[in-house]
Amino acid sequence: xxxxxxxxxxxxxxxxxxxxxxxxxxxxxxxxxxxxxxxxxxxxxxxxxxxxxxxxxxxxxxxxxxxxxxxxxxxxxxxxxxxxxxxxxxxxxxxxxxxxxxxxxxxxxxxxxxxxxxxxxxxxxxxxxxxxxxxxxxxxxxxxxxxxxxxxxxxxxxxxxxxxxxxxxxxxxxxxxxxxxxxxxxxxxxxxxxxxxxxxxxxxxxxxxxxxxxxxxxxxxxxxxxxxxxxxxxxxxxxxxxxxxxxxxxxxx
Amino acid sequence: xxxxxxxxxxxxxxxxxxxxxxxxxxxxxxxxxxxxxxxxxxxxxxxxxxxxxxxxxxxxxxxxxxxxxxxxxxxxxxxxxxxxxxxxxxxxxxxxxxxxxxxxxxxxxxxxxxxxxxxxxxxxxxxxxxxxxxxxxxxxxxxxxxxxxxxxxxxxxxxxxxxxxxxxxxxxxxxxxxxxxxxxxxxxxxxxxxxxxxxxxxxxxxxxxxxxxxxxxxxxxxxxxxxxxxxxxxxxxxxxxxxxxxxxxxxxxxxxxxxxxxxxxxxxxxxxxxxxxxxxxxxxxxxxxxxxxxxxxxxxxxxxxxxxxxxxxxxxxxxxxxxxxxxxxxxxxxxxxxxxxxxxxxxxxxxxxxxxxxxxxxxxxxxxxxxxxxxxxxxxxxxxx
Numbered sequence: 035x036x037x038x039x040x041x042x043x044x045x046x047x048x049x050x051x052x053x054x055x056x057x058x059x060x061x062x063x064x065x066x067x068x069x070x071x072x073x074x075x076x077x078x079x080x081x082x083x084x085x086x087x088x089x090x091x092x093x094x095x096x097x098x099x100x101x102x103x104x105x106x107x108x109x110x111x112x113x114x115x116x117x118x119x120x121x122x123x124x125x126x127x128x129x130x131x132x133x134x135x136x137x138x139x140x141x142x143x144x145x146x147x148x149x150x151x152x153x154x155x156x157x158x159x160x161x162x163x164x165x166x167x168x169x170x171x172x173x174x175x176x177x178x179x180x181x182x183x184x185x186x187x188x189x190x191x192x193x194x195x196x197x198x199x200x201x202x203x204x205x206x207x208x209x210x211x212x213x214x215x216x217x218x219x220x221x222x223x224x225x226x227x228x229x230x231x232x233x234x235x236x237x238x239x240x241x242x243x244x245x246x247x248x249x250x251x252x253x254x255x256x257x258x259x260x261x262x263x264x265x266x267x268x269x270x271x272x273x274x275x276x277x278x279x280x281x282x283x284x285x286x287x
Numbered sequence: 288x289x290x291x292x293x294x295x296x297x298x299x300x301x302x303x304x305x306x307x308x309x310x311x312x313x314x315x316x317x318x319x320x321x322x323x324x325x326x327x328x329x330x331x332x333x334x335x336x337x338x339x340x341x342x343x344x345x346x347x348x349x350x351x352x353x354x355x356x357x358x359x360x361x362x363x364x365x366x367x368x369x370x371x372x373x374x375x376x377x378x379x380x381x382x383x384x385x386x387x388x389x390x391x392x393x394x395x396x397x398x399x400x401x402x403x404x405x406x407x408x409x410x411x412x413x414x415x416x417x418x419x420x421x422x423x424x425x426x427x428x429x430x431x432x433x434x435x436x437x438x439x440x441x442x443x444x445x446x447x448x449x450x451x452x453x454x455x456x457x458x459x460x461x462x463x464x465x466x467x468x469x470x471x472x473x474x475x476x477x478x479x480x481x482x483x484x485x486x487x488x489x490x491x492x493x494x495x496x497x498x499x500x501x502x503x504x505x506x507x508x509x510x511x512x513x514x515x516x517x518x519x520x521x522x523x524x525x526x527x528x529x530x531x532x533x534x535x536x537x538x539x540x541x542x543x544x545x546x547x548x549x550x551x552x553x554x555x556x557x558x559x560x561x562x563x564x565x566x567x568x569x570x571x572x573x574x575x576x577x578x579x580x581x582x583x584x585x586x587x588x589x590x591x592x593x594x595x596x597x598x599x600x601x602x603x604x605x606x607x608x609x610x611x612x613x614x615x616x617x618x619x620x621x622x623x624x625x626x627x628x629x630x631x632x633x634x635x636x637x638x639x640x641x642x643x644x645x646x647x648x649x650x651x652x653x654x655x656x657x658x659x660x661x662x663x664x665x666x667x668x669x670x671x672x
Contacts (some may be wrong), residue, residue: 111299222307225337225350228299 035090035184036143037080039114040163041073041150043098043105047156057252058126062101070104074214078220081113083184088121091115093144097136099122103236110231111223117236128158129246142171148189149210153178161212168210176203177212198238207268245255289397290346292355292588304360305392307336308367316368320639323486325450326371326494334405338364338375341611342529343383348400348529354529354591358536362584365540366547369643370494372537377446378402379497379530382409386457386473389514389523395460398453398473406481412442412500413524420656422457425469432511436460436472437507438480444650448498449483450590451476456502457524460516469524470516480505493643520525528594528604532631535587535604538611538647539580543573545622545640546576552626552635574617575598583611602664608656612647619644 045051049066053059069077077094084090094109096102101200106117120136127133141149149171151164152188161177168175180200181192193201224229265275280287290299310331319326340376357379358641359623364372364558383402386394401407418424427440433486438458448454453475460470463660484499514520550573553564563569593600621639623630630637648654 107295107299108302111303221301222303222336224335225300225352227343228296228303229350229352231299232295 035083035087035147036145036149037083037090037092037150038144038146039073039077039080039092039094039103040079040137040149040167041094041096041109042070042152042155042157043096043102043174044070044157046156048237053253053255056240057254058250059253062125067101067104070152070155070157071107072154072156072181072215073212074152074220075215075217077109077112077114078153078212078218079182080148081221082218083148083182085285087184093118093146095120095123095137095140097133097241106236107231108223110234110236111227112221113227114234116234119236119238120241122241126250126252127246128160129248130160130162130166132244132246134163135244136169137163138167138170140239141167141240145208147207147209149173149208151210151212153214155213164210164212171208171210174205174207174209175211176205176209178214180214180217182211182217288585288588292333292459293359293591296352297356297359300361301357301359304338305366307332307474308363312364312367313634316371316552317608317633317636317639319368319370321493321577321633323488323493323545325496326368327450330374330405330408330450333371333375333382335551336652337403339405339408339430340377340403341381343379343387343403347387347395348403348614348658348662354412354532354593355588357529357593358532358587358591361533361656362537362540362543362587364470365537368494369537369640370492372461372540373449373492373495374408374447376533376537376612377407377530378409378451379409379429381411381527382447382451382453382455382532384529385411385471385523385527388527389471389474392508394513402453408447408450409453410445410451411446411530412445412448412454412456414444415440418489422469422521425457425459427456427458427461429470429472429507431462432459434509434672435511436507436509438502438507441499441501443499444487444497445500446497449486449496454481454500455513456500462514468517469520471513471520472510473513474505474507476506478507489646491639491644491646491656493642506599516659528600531604531657532587532591532594534651535590535607535611536584537588538608538615538644539584540642541617541644541647542576542583544612545619545637546573546580548635548637548640549573549576549622549625549630552629562623572621572625572634576621579614583607583614586610605652605657605660605664606653609654609661612644613654615644616645 046068047064050064052061052064054061066252080092084092092114094114095118096106117142120140140279154161167176176191178194179191182193183190190204195216265272291297314419336434337350340349341352341360342354345351361372361376365624402409429436429438455473457469457471480503487497514523553569556563590600590603590607593603622637623641626635626637629635
């Protein structure tokens with residue numbers, strides 16, 4: 035089984051997030067980055083499938099500037115066999131269609147049996163990349179996957195639905211799955227893995243330009259302004275003033 | 288500072304150990320301390336990750352990393368739980384490294400791999416009621432009989448004693464009635480005649496297993512002798528600086544654990560309408576703590592780095608150990624002061640760091656002994672000896 039795992043480097047939950055002076059994104063120099071949480075579970079699931087079958091390959095793929103090699107190395111230290119780094123400046127890039135087509139380009143010649151991605155990224159939370167890739171590469175696709183059973187050239191996955199409901203779905207291979215956090219216990223990288231990671235291949239590819247349909251215009255901390263106005267007088271006076279306020283100040287009428 | 292000493296691998300190691308400590312150790316540290324329970328499950332997990340043989344060469348089953356990596360890992364573990372950190376540190380720097388440094392090829396191949404993998408825990412027996420830093424006063428005697436030695440005597444304050452599979456012990460060596468001086472043996476702890484005392488009840492490091500060990504007509508094959516007895520062996524003990532780097536690193540970790548809790552508290556607790564760090568009396572304490580932790584970290588990593596360069600670090604290891612341990616005592620004391628009454632109750636976990644700090648000024652040579660070593664070494668440079 036040849037499995038691709040998409041990992042994203044995102045700001046850690048406890049990282050400072052100062053906005054960059056250009057207001058296009060946060061100041062990346064001040065951010066403490068980590069591997070996206072659900073991607074970590076996706077990687078663990080891929081490694082466990084490979085270990086259970088005692089054969090196969092786990093290839094980790096990530097998109098972004100040089101700094102993302104930190105999470106690539108972490109994935110290699112945990113046991114991924116090799117990596118592909120799609121090198122691109124991601125500041126202000128928030129178009130899942132563009133992101134997915136970069137990945138699809140890098141993935142299509144590799145003929146993976148399975149493509150795993152985290153359910154969603156902890157920074158933008160679009161939850162679309164894995165699903166769009168499945169569509170672009172003509173693969174069976176399932177999202178919100180909580181368990182995977184492999185065998186006989188097919189897979190069965192358990193999907194999380196609303197209100198505590200689950201659904202088991204059979205899919206033919208190849209397939210693209212987006213993985214929900216919590217389906218396994220991600221491992222720590224061993225010292226052997228850490229020392230061995232630098233010997234593993236990281237193929238750096240430059241993507242073909244893709245026109246983005248959406249981009250970040252400006253980010254800012256919302257200005258909160260709370261004002262309390264007490265309206266006094268008789269009921270008629272209060273209603274009159276309230277309507278006046280709705281119509282002229284708040285402009286909702 | 289990290290950039291000065293750390294490679295990418297060091298950074299990955301530190302991140303891994305920190306994650307491991309946050310998820311697996313910190314949640315149970317207070318309980319381990321309370322019930323004085325040896326962290327066997329944690330040690331097994333650490334063994335799987337390769338943390339029980341960090342600076343041991345790969346061909347002997349270790350991770351093949353350097354002293355900087357080892358010190359960084361001890362620091363991170365110590366930040367969560369000093370007992371777990373000292374278990375790993377004593378196992379590595381005292382239980383395993385002496386065999387790597389002084390053992391024959393045969394001894395290394397036989398004894399080091401199970402220690403480096405963490406399958407077996409190691410310990411070191413040097414201290415006696417009247418001998419510690421003064422190793423020359425050792426009373427334990429090994430008398431040669433044919434191809435064996437018969438050992439009688441005892442050791443005190445032995446870290447990991449009750450859990451160890453291998454004990455490196457020092458002894459007087461008597462051959463044909465002649466006292467050859469101090470030597471050492473590698474002893475499997477299931478050897479007949481080796482007896483363990485009860486677990487010591489301690490002020491700190493309570494989850495670490497510390498005991499007396501007695502030797503009663505314990506027979507050791509001569510091939511288990513480590514190094515050559517006599518003057519050279521004393522030099523070997525002096526160059527066994529790994530233990531001091533361990534305690535220096537553990538001191539930085541212990542101080543950091545207390546400091547981080549004090550820092551958090553100082554930004555949450557309000558008095559007279561201000562967060563308490565805004566009072567200079569508290570803010571200055573935090574500034575001093577942060578500065579001194581940084582200084583101790585630099586001394587520790589510098590000594591570790593020098594060791595990795597193959598340099599003589601007797602003075603530097605003593606300086607790092609002295610400064611870092613006294614800094615840890617001071618920092619944990621001030622951390623309690625910042626938390627006030629909460630610092631004194633167990634729930635806030637700062638008093639544990641305070642209790643764990645005191646031994647740092649004692650173990651691996653007291654502060655007084657470190658000053659003696661340092662002064663001797665600086666006088667040497669003036670006298671041109």
